[in-house]
Amino acid sequence: MSDPSHPARHPSTTTIPRRGLLLGSAAAALAPAGAALAQPRPPAAPRGQCVLGFSQEFTVAHPLMPANEVDQAVWWNLFSPLWGLDPAGRFYPILAKAVPSLENGGISADGLDWRIELREGVRWHDGQPFTAEDVKFSLALIMNPNFRARGKDGYDRIESVTVEGPQVLRWRLRQPYAPLMSILSQFFIVPAHRLAGAEDPNNTPFHAAPIGTGPFKWAERRTGSHVMLTANRDYFGEGPYLERLVFRYVPDVNVMYTQFRTGELDYIGLLGIPANHYAEARTLRDRVIHVIPRGSVENLTLNLGHPVLREKVVRQALYLSLDTRAITGALYYGLPKEAVTFLPPENWAYNDALPRHEYDPARAARMLDEAGWKPGRDGIRVKDGLRLEFTNSTTTGTELRTQAQQLLAQSWAKIGIAMKIHNLPAAVLWGKFWAESQFDSLMTNTTYTIASDPNVLHRFGSHAIPKRAGYGSNVSQFENARVDELLARGVVLNGIEERRAIYREVQAIIREELPMLPIFQGMQIEGTKAGLMGFENNLHVLANSWNAARWYWA
């Protein structure tokens, strides 16, 4: 619950705005209360608390280990990366003084040499100074074979790291790797003085009492209930304006919504408000409901190793007869935006010239007829003794998706396509069933990019098929020589326009080949209390508490 003695409710005229942007609002504050332009100013000192609701539990405090979205939500406030991605997709410096680029000379022309200058005067929560040694240690820790690092993609290209001064370091890559810039936007630096020399890097006291350089400090963790952070008054950046952040675990989205309604939660995050409560939620007093687009795509992932689905005509007919509007309109109350590619429109490489999705079951039926798929005795199409039949799987307990499956099954049955539902618990579905492409088709919500970089080599590259001992997650078993070539080039080029052209073409090919059928752009309905200022959706990060340092109560 929010602090009732909140500054915003007793506006203080002595508050000095800390953001240039807000300077103009000092005058606006004199306008009659409730005027739309009145932008209350943040408090001089951290005040009040904000309770953030999540339907998953916080698990891991170490920001370089495998974790879930809630962990990321906490990390953004506890730790800092060198730079981040803002909602518009632009890099902005955090621990680095400036974002390195070809233009400012931070990255050499060949893309191999990187020189980073760090912000001065940054201190860890325990008062120790933050230095280039910490960055070097963090990079080394990821590559430590005994350490259970989350991902090594990109980091493994770094050949050598040299510390040139307390706030300056330089590294060299084995070969250029364009996605590294984005990957590093989620590279949270850990304190060398706390972690160096640990016997088991996977299990240190740091896990229970993490310290970082972020706007909030670790206060307490109550397993099964919440994690609490308190304001770091020595934070180097703007904020924090809140005294406490509470990351509340509410395992059920309906209960979470109820608690948001009763005011127990100030912000409703991960998994958000169920779509069926949206209409009611909008009518709540003193609540702001945000329908926010995410960087993911709700899609049918097809297994091209399946004897029926390997045929392109079938995939195209399926997409033509996939009534996305019935799903988004009725089941999701018209909230999601349509999608025809794996990138969100917010991504700089998004291809806006792709053919729109059409729903035309009659044409789909004709296409199948022409391709030799003739209705059999039971109405299901057959070709060369093969029935046009496949299963569709999703994780058990995902209600709307299950409803969408049933809707699809019924509409496809009408044109002679048999889709059977075969759902599995998450731990089973995402195990070998997924990794070894044992499914026929999956209905899932997929974020194709890593850290928002349009590189999808691990998703669509032919060397990324895990069933064939590939390294990535190309579980569709999609193989396309042109895509391979484009993607290989995409990671070594540094110019953004050249890269854009490459990924636009990749999207066009995927749209044509359809190894996955995009249904709609991932979205989430989040809510905040009306007085909570500073909330901003950023689909380039995994959690919207990314800028909680700048949140405050009006």
Add this chain to the structure above:
Amino acid sequence: MSGASEAPIGLAAAPAAAPRPRRRDGALRRFLRHRLAAFGAGVITLMVLACAIGPYLLPFTDTEIDIMQRFAPPFSGPHLLGTDPLGRDILARLLMAGRISLSVGFSAMAISMVIGITVGLVAGYYRGWVGMVLMRFVDAMLCFPSIFLLLAISALIGPAVGSIIMLIAVTSWMEVARIVEAQIRALKARDFAVAAEALGASDARVMLRELLPNAIAPIVVAATLNVAHAILAESYVSFLGYGIQPPTPSWGNMLDNAQSYLTSAPWLAIIPGAAITLAVTSFNFIGDGLRDALDPRMGGR
């Protein structure tokens, strides 16, 4: 069980220290008892008939989606009990779900009885080493609270009807095994088993022809209560998301996610829940009546 689903069994297999029920029951009570058993039998018969015939009499099928008709409340239009989030007729689904749930109940009971009786027979007949090992295994299985066991095993298998039946069966045979083992052990000491053995009958023959029929009363009662238990167990597993998957309806998976519509469409939760309660209560009534009718001495073991 749940708190619940274990309980009917728990009550049947009253523990050693449990008090012996009185036989000097008065008229009102006996009357009531039999009334309840009759009521239970009546309800189950009606349910079976309705589930068998009902779907043919309805203008809707259980899988027919009509997205324009979603969330129609009961008694408000052509859909007698309203529609679900996909606009499917709830009555049609309820009846088809009844087929599944009742079949799951009966099949799981049958399988668990076979396992339980076999283990109980063997353990009770060959006391010694074999019996010891079997009964310790039974004890160990009973150390797991049943829901924990149910969930742990449900992770092992896919959520199809057949596997759910097996799942429930393999987690609910232990009580039966105990009952049978105790009965057989007691019966074996009695004359007719000794006589049959003396006449050179084979072990299997003595077990199946001489001993088992004499233990039939508690087995029949346990079987009835086992059906009740199985129906409950199915609903628990489904509620927790490991149950029978759509579009196949079961009473349990009709309740799955009903929580999210509790405010807007409470009938989605109330109707199948009431069906489960009614069916399980009826089986429990029947079991109770059978216990009184078949063997006045049991129930107090």
Add this chain to the structure above:
Amino acid sequence: MGGYVARRVLQAAGLLLIVSMIGFAILHLAPGGPLSQFAAGGDMTQEDLDRLARQLGLDRPLPVQYLDWLWRMLRGDWGASFRDQQPVLAVIGSHVGATLELMLSSTLLAMIIGAWVGILGAVRRHSLFDALATVGAMVALSIPTFWFGLVVIYVFSVGLGWLPAGNRTTIGNESFLDQLHHLIGPCIVLALVSTAVWSRYMRSSMLDVIHQDYIRTARSKGIPERRILIHHAVRNALLPMITITGLHLPTLLSGALVTETVFTWPGMGRLFLDSISYRDYPVVMGILMFTAVLVLLGSLLADLLYHVADPRLGAHGA
């Protein structure tokens, strides 16, 4: 007595070994694994997942993993959660309080109401009350706990707004009253079955006792009926209930799991469900072992308590 306890403990240890083997086999034979959760996230590649499996020792043969687990367990090391690296005992420890709170309060409620209903049913046998109590208990045993929980939420939280819809406390107001307010709903739901069980056993136990000679003796002494009931009848009728309560423990645990799910109660049931779905093997094994110990301890304790409570047995000696 000492010898008896030692024998029981030894038996229990044997059982626990079997329990651990069953549990381990079930878990590890199940498809899927603890790394699936990361696969779902999408920002880790198969290469990363394979490396993690190696680092966690999940690529070793099953018997090796089991023996390793057993060996650590015997030395008191319950392992660490795959999900959040915390020691299993710490994880269980941080959840067990909520579950015990729920179980104890509901057992207390069930004892009070169940005993009262059972006693009244026995005293007024064949009355309308008795008939209703009998039918009521049967129905209570037949209602799916989670469904009853939903109904309670629907009526008291959604409809009347009297009770919170879930959780154990309100953040920022963790007063005793607030905790009590949160406890009411789940406590009632979990108590339903126990109350039914208690009332049924209490009734028959009371009927047994009421017809005992010593009750007639007490009556012949001119003791007030109330005192006879409480001092003479209930005291004796409660004895078998000790055993019943001990044996009811597994059912209660099961019920607690379901209740916790419905009310998002941060207890062991919730933890178990989460851990199962993540295949967090060390935690799931930990909970299975912990509950098995609890169940065995419960029955042992019930036996010992019975010995203490019944002067005819043990403890007092002639």
Add this chain to the structure above:
Amino acid sequence: MMPEAVTDRGALPAALAEDEILAVRDLSIAFQTPAGRLAAVQDVSFTLRRGETLALVGESGSGKSVTSLGILRLTPRAPFCRITGQVLLRGRDGRVRDLVALPEEAMREVRGRDAAMVFQEPMTSLNPVHRVGEQVAEAIRFHEGLGRRAALTKAAELLELVGIPDPRRRLASYPHELSGGMRQRVMIAMALSCEPQLLIADEPTTALDVTIQAQILDLLRRLQERTRMAVIFITHNLGVVAEIADRVMVMYAGRVVEQAPVRPLFGAPLMPYTRGLLRSVPRLDLAGLGREKLAAIPGTVPDPLDPPPGCSFAPRCDHVEPGRCDAALPGLDLARPEHRVRCVRWAELAGGVA
């Protein structure tokens, strides 16, 4: 001195004579069973004086125990059991109360204080979970209003009175720690705790060893001498009757069939049933040493739900005379002074036997 015989039916004196403790008039007790109304005791009448012992004799099912329970209204309550008639008891305070008409609360006051009972099974008649002392002291606390400590002191005295060694220590014993005889002594101490006017002993020695039996009988006799209380002694052991009773009342199928002072009854029984009972006791003087069964008479007690017309013993009687015995219920005739018998043929049979 021989006690006075019961007056004729219908003539009910409003009060008791000076030395009378108890007068039972037309006591009938009927149970409501699932199968119908069961008349367990019908029209039983008798009086009892201070210091006098009446033995109630009969087979099981004859109604003797129900009669004794009915006097103290320890039978189930209405509507399951109905008691009619009159039970006049002179209390310790000298007041005469009709126990049948007494409100429940007042009846409770009477129990234990004015009239007490000792039951057959000392094993089960004591509460196993309470200490002996507390059980003995309980009645004292409720009737005498004594505190716990004082009541326990009195309980110790009582235990000493009934011959329990080391009574102070025994107060803390549980019933299971005592032998059968000791337990029966405790029961007696409990019954005597409030110095009742009337003691009803329901087969108090049946469950005990022969040697213990004698001790308990001896104890009861001594206590009666001391307290001058009236005793109703229920038994099916005629040997015991001879030893302890002043007067005997034989019951069969819920009715009194013969009633007489002990000597005339043993010497010259008039009812064939009584004679049958006596025949099963070989020698009077040895009777106390064995546990003779009264079931030497062939046949069984008639079904109380379907009693035969006429004399209820007729179906088993050697002297039955069809047309007479099964025609109507015989009256309870005053055959000799203080000797009543319910038999149409007693006069003819008496001639043959006497």
